[in-house]
Structures are given as C-alpha cells and as structure tokens.
Amino acid sequence: MxxxxxxxxxxxxxxxxxxxxxxxxxxxxxxxxxxxxxxxxxxxxxxxxxxxxxxxxxxxxxxxxxxxxxxxxxxxxxxxxEVEPERVRRSDMLLRVFFLGVLDPEDAQGYLRRQVQAVTAQHERFRALADVVDEGDDSLSVYGRIALEWGLRFTETQREWARWAQERIAREATAAKG
Amino acid sequence: MxxxxxxxxxxxxxxxxxxxxxxxxxxxxxxxxxxxxxxxxxxxxxxxxxxxxxxxxxxxxxxxxxxxxxxxxxxxxxxxxEVEPERVRRSDMLLRVFFLGVLDPEDAQGYLRRQVQAVTAQHERFRALADVVDEGDDSLSVYGRIALEWGLRFTETQREWARWAQERIAREATAAKG
DNA sequence: GTACCCATGTAATCAGTTACATGATTCC
DNA sequence: GGAATCATGTAACTGATTACATGGGTAC
Structure with a gap:
C-alpha cells in the first residue's frame, strides 16, 4: 500500500x-x-x-x-x-548466503567478493548523487539527502560485512582441511 | 523467483x-x-x-x-x-523520510525516535538469536550466523543513522527559526 | 516532414497475502 | 474422547512487472 x-x-x-x-x-x-x-x-x-x-x-x-x-x-x-513501517525486508542477496554451503569454499568466497564489488560501485553512485542533492534546498532535497545518507552508511557497512564474511569462510575452510 | x-x-x-x-x-x-x-x-x-x-x-x-x-x-x-542479486530494496521506512517535510519538525523527529527504538529492539532480538545459532554446527547454522551478523551490523548502522538524522532535523528547525 | 519527447492508458502475467476447508494421528 | 499438532490443499484478492497500443505537440 x-x-x-x-x-x-x-x-x-x-x-x-x-x-x-x-x-x-x-x-x-x-x-x-x-x-x-x-x-x-x-x-x-x-x-x-x-x-x-x-x-x-x-x-x-x-x-x-x-x-x-x-x-x-x-x-x-x-x-x-501512525503506521509502523515494515520491519521485514526481503533480500535475495542474504538468502543466497544461507545456502553458500552447497558451493565449495572458493566459489562461496567468490560470491562475497562480487558483493564487495557491487556494493562499492553502488556506494560511488550514491556519493555522486549526494553532490547533486546537496545543491537543492527544497523539502525533497533536504530529506532526500537524509535518506541518501542512509544509503551511504548502509553500503559502507555492507562492504565491511562482506569482507569479514569472506575471511570467516576462508578460516572455516582451512580449519576443515587441517 | x-x-x-x-x-x-x-x-x-x-x-x-x-x-x-x-x-x-x-x-x-x-x-x-x-x-x-x-x-x-x-x-x-x-x-x-x-x-x-x-x-x-x-x-x-x-x-x-x-x-x-x-x-x-x-x-x-x-x-x-551466476544470477546477480537484486540491488534495489524497497523500504517504506526510507520512503517516509522523503516526505517528513510535510510534518512539523517535532513530529519528524518523533518518527526518527521511534525508528531508533524499533531498530534497537530488533538488534536485541538478533543478539538473542545469535546465541542460539552459535550452538549449531550444521551448514545452515554456519552460514545463517554470517547472515545474522549482517543483521547485527545493519541494525547498529541504522540506529546511528536515525540518531544523526534526528539531530540534523533539530538543527535545521533551529536555523529556520533564528 | 520527421524525429523526439510528451502523455495516457489497457491487458496479461506473476508473486505474495489472507482466508477457508479438510482430515489424520498422537498424547493424555 | 478431546485437544493439540501434523499435514495438505484451494480460492480470492492485491501489488508489481512487462508488453502492447495509441496519439498529440515541438523543434529543426
């Protein structure tokens, strides 16, 4: 709705x-x-x-x-x-994470590496957008900038997470071998 | 699909x-x-x-x-x-942010304050879930834990963002008065 | 006069939600 | 025997996507 x-x-x-x-x-x-x-x-x-x-x-x-x-x-x-926003957000990116165990560790890491790349690119797009939005002073620009800040922080967090996850899987794989 | x-x-x-x-x-x-x-x-x-x-x-x-x-x-x-995850994610929480200008600043801040509370509660739920998941050693638990870590980091980022946004609106409102 | 943009609409299909409907088995 | 749980399915509706269809106005 x-x-x-x-x-x-x-x-x-x-x-x-x-x-x-x-x-x-x-x-x-x-x-x-x-x-x-x-x-x-x-x-x-x-x-x-x-x-x-x-x-x-x-x-x-x-x-x-x-x-x-x-x-x-x-x-x-x-x-x-008065209406509370939806808290559940579908993410097929995270859904895939649940099933990375069916791949061998190299492919699982490859998936996360691609996510780092994709989210970095999106971060850059947001950054460029921010420069444009910062010019405007209408209501939509002012609050749009706040929404955009969310995007900037979110993409940064996601990049760090994906890097962390990659390392964690690498360690997991080494532990399984040794 | x-x-x-x-x-x-x-x-x-x-x-x-x-x-x-x-x-x-x-x-x-x-x-x-x-x-x-x-x-x-x-x-x-x-x-x-x-x-x-x-x-x-x-x-x-x-x-x-x-x-x-x-x-x-x-x-x-x-x-x-092979299939790239969707990058666009609908968020009615962020959609509302674009339109906070139609409210007076107190109500706009109230909205963000409620988001801080809601996301803090969700963070706590994830934290509790993490304790349970950490017990399991099946594939779904191992990778589920990685997905959960995303949730923990995401909620933390969102809380900080909502606090920042609240302050930014407060400053905006003061500047408009003065 | 022709290409480009303005401008609105419909139809078919798919994914997701809610509600309904039914019945077998197990536990006590 | 009654309650709880196991177990599967259908129907109606809503929201979203894709494709189709049409035509007026403007700039050159």
Missing part, C-alpha cells in the same frame, strides 16, 4: 501529472520505492476515485495535472505518524 | 515435507525471505512438475517428503553463482 503514499507525498510538494511523477520517481524515489509507468497511472485513478487527489488542470496532449486534497493530506500524515 | 530457490536451498540440506519447510522458514529464513504455507505447497508442486524435486517418500497423514534432484541442484548452483 506504499505506492499510494509515495504518490500522495510527491503531490504534497505541488501538483503534477502522471508523466511528471514518473520522472521524479526515476530520479529520486527509485532507490527506495521503484514504480512503473502503468502502476502510476493506475494509482492516480484509484486515488482520484477515493477523493484523495483531484484533476486540478488539463493541458495539451491529454495532460492531467493532479493536486492533493485535504483528505489526501490527512491520509499522508496518518501514514507518516 | 527467489522462493523457488529458497525451497531448493533447504532441500539441498536434506529431504523434507512442506510442513517441515514451513517450520524452517519461520525459524530461520523469515528474516530475509518470509513465505506463507500456501505459497510453499504451491511452489513444491511447481518444482515437482519441473523435475527439480521429487516425492522421495510418503508418510502418515498424507505427508509427502520431497528431495532435490540433480536438475534442482544444478539450478540452485546456477542461481548462487
């Missing part, structure tokens, strides 16, 4: 069309909540039916500009302050 | 029934890949149709014990070594 709130949150910053929202999603929200074009248009329709957004203006090429209503703002605030 | 591989991974440790798998999921895999009973039985049926598992034995009460086949092991190894 979070896509609905993501849309409300973006419309709380100002009116926008489905097309505008898609670009904002791709640019800033895609790291925490990806959404496809068809999902967005569908959700806007449902929100309009529920009275949480309205078509504020129509433009060329059938463009519909949506605005959040009072009911929509109330729902957004409710979600922000 | 990861549930399929989670099931293969568990059956790689030894034969089991759908009922057994459900218990193992609840006990160890639920933190990285939750699955419901109905999903499990459905997936076992599909895997059997695909020839990646077989019914190795039947027991009382209609119990079917499944075993992984060579084709299933090949698929599992392929998934572990």
């Amino acid at each position: 979070s896509l609905r709130h993501a849309v409300l949150g973006l419309l709380a910053q100002g009116p926008a069309s489905g097309y505008d929202l898609r670009k904002t999603f791709d640019a800033s929200l895609s790291n925490v909540w990806p959404a496809t074009q068809s999902q967005l248009y569908g959700e806007l329709g449902k929100l309009a039916d529920a009275g949480q957004v309205t078509v504020a203006a129509e433009g060329p090429r059938g463009r519909k500009e949506y605005a959040i209503t009072d009911a929509g703002m109330a729902e957004l605030r409710h979600w922000l302050t | 990861s549930l399929r591989h989670a099931v293969l991974g568990l059956l790689a440790q030894g034969p089991a029934s759908g009922y057994d798998l459900r218990k193992t999921f609840d006990a160890s895999l639920s933190n990285v890949w939750p699955a419901t009973q109905s999903q499990l039985y459905g997936e076992l049926g599909k895997l059997a149709d695909a020839g990646q598992v077989t019914v190795a034995a039947e027991g009382p009460r209609g119990r079917k014990e499944y075993a992984i086949t060579d084709a299933g092991m090949a698929e599992l190894r392929h998934w572990l070594t």
Whole structure:
C-alpha cells in the first residue's frame, strides 16, 4: 500500500501529472520505492476515485495535472505518524548466503567478493548523487539527502560485512582441511 | 523467483515435507525471505512438475517428503553463482523520510525516535538469536550466523543513522527559526 | 516532414497475502 | 474422547512487472 503514499507525498510538494511523477520517481524515489509507468497511472485513478487527489488542470496532449486534497493530506500524515513501517525486508542477496554451503569454499568466497564489488560501485553512485542533492534546498532535497545518507552508511557497512564474511569462510575452510 | 530457490536451498540440506519447510522458514529464513504455507505447497508442486524435486517418500497423514534432484541442484548452483542479486530494496521506512517535510519538525523527529527504538529492539532480538545459532554446527547454522551478523551490523548502522538524522532535523528547525 | 519527447492508458502475467476447508494421528 | 499438532490443499484478492497500443505537440 506504499505506492499510494509515495504518490500522495510527491503531490504534497505541488501538483503534477502522471508523466511528471514518473520522472521524479526515476530520479529520486527509485532507490527506495521503484514504480512503473502503468502502476502510476493506475494509482492516480484509484486515488482520484477515493477523493484523495483531484484533476486540478488539463493541458495539451491529454495532460492531467493532479493536486492533493485535504483528505489526501490527512491520509499522508496518518501514514507518516501512525503506521509502523515494515520491519521485514526481503533480500535475495542474504538468502543466497544461507545456502553458500552447497558451493565449495572458493566459489562461496567468490560470491562475497562480487558483493564487495557491487556494493562499492553502488556506494560511488550514491556519493555522486549526494553532490547533486546537496545543491537543492527544497523539502525533497533536504530529506532526500537524509535518506541518501542512509544509503551511504548502509553500503559502507555492507562492504565491511562482506569482507569479514569472506575471511570467516576462508578460516572455516582451512580449519576443515587441517 | 527467489522462493523457488529458497525451497531448493533447504532441500539441498536434506529431504523434507512442506510442513517441515514451513517450520524452517519461520525459524530461520523469515528474516530475509518470509513465505506463507500456501505459497510453499504451491511452489513444491511447481518444482515437482519441473523435475527439480521429487516425492522421495510418503508418510502418515498424507505427508509427502520431497528431495532435490540433480536438475534442482544444478539450478540452485546456477542461481548462487551466476544470477546477480537484486540491488534495489524497497523500504517504506526510507520512503517516509522523503516526505517528513510535510510534518512539523517535532513530529519528524518523533518518527526518527521511534525508528531508533524499533531498530534497537530488533538488534536485541538478533543478539538473542545469535546465541542460539552459535550452538549449531550444521551448514545452515554456519552460514545463517554470517547472515545474522549482517543483521547485527545493519541494525547498529541504522540506529546511528536515525540518531544523526534526528539531530540534523533539530538543527535545521533551529536555523529556520533564528 | 520527421524525429523526439510528451502523455495516457489497457491487458496479461506473476508473486505474495489472507482466508477457508479438510482430515489424520498422537498424547493424555 | 478431546485437544493439540501434523499435514495438505484451494480460492480470492492485491501489488508489481512487462508488453502492447495509441496519439498529440515541438523543434529543426
């Protein structure tokens, strides 16, 4: 049910069309909540039916500009302050870790080595993004920067963990041989 | 498509029934890949149709014990070594952060304070789990412990981040007033 | 006039959740 | 005999992904 709130949150910053929202999603929200074009248009329709957004203006090429209503703002605030975030997060990266025992130790270490590389690359992408976001002073930039800081710290932690895990498996393998 | 591989991974440790798998999921895999009973039985049926598992034995009460086949092991190894894990992870906790600007600073800080509490509680649960897992010496315990270490480090990082974010918002609010 | 971007929508499919439905066996 | 546990399955619904389909406006 979070896509609905993501849309409300973006419309709380100002009116926008489905097309505008898609670009904002791709640019800033895609790291925490990806959404496809068809999902967005569908959700806007449902929100309009529920009275949480309205078509504020129509433009060329059938463009519909949506605005959040009072009911929509109330729902957004409710979600922000009263609804507890999901604590379980699916991770197929960690799921694989449970089963590394079916590989020989070299391949298990290879898996973790690739994770170090991948997460390092992602850290660099976040770093580059931070430079851009630091320019902005709108609400989405200010709080987007805080979310991005999470990404920077998270990728750093994950890199250290993957290195630690690699070593632990190496020691495990040596102990088994000797 | 990861549930399929989670099931293969568990059956790689030894034969089991759908009922057994459900218990193992609840006990160890639920933190990285939750699955419901109905999903499990459905997936076992599909895997059997695909020839990646077989019914190795039947027991009382209609119990079917499944075993992984060579084709299933090949698929599992392929998934572990060749398929890149998803890098995007949905987080409604972080999604909310983007929109904290619609709240007044006190409520925004309240949100982050609650996250500190929630993640601290989860850290403690992981710590308790670690004591239990450290006892086991089977493959799932050894690698499960490595996954758990990720959880311990991740929750620690998240707690520090949430504290930092709280302070940053406090400073932001003071600067806006002054 | 043609290529590119703006702009919206539908259909099919898949994964995951919740609820329902049923019955056998074991323990006391 | 009754409760708890073992054990499997189906149905309805929701959310997300992929692909398809269409057409208007703008810049050159």
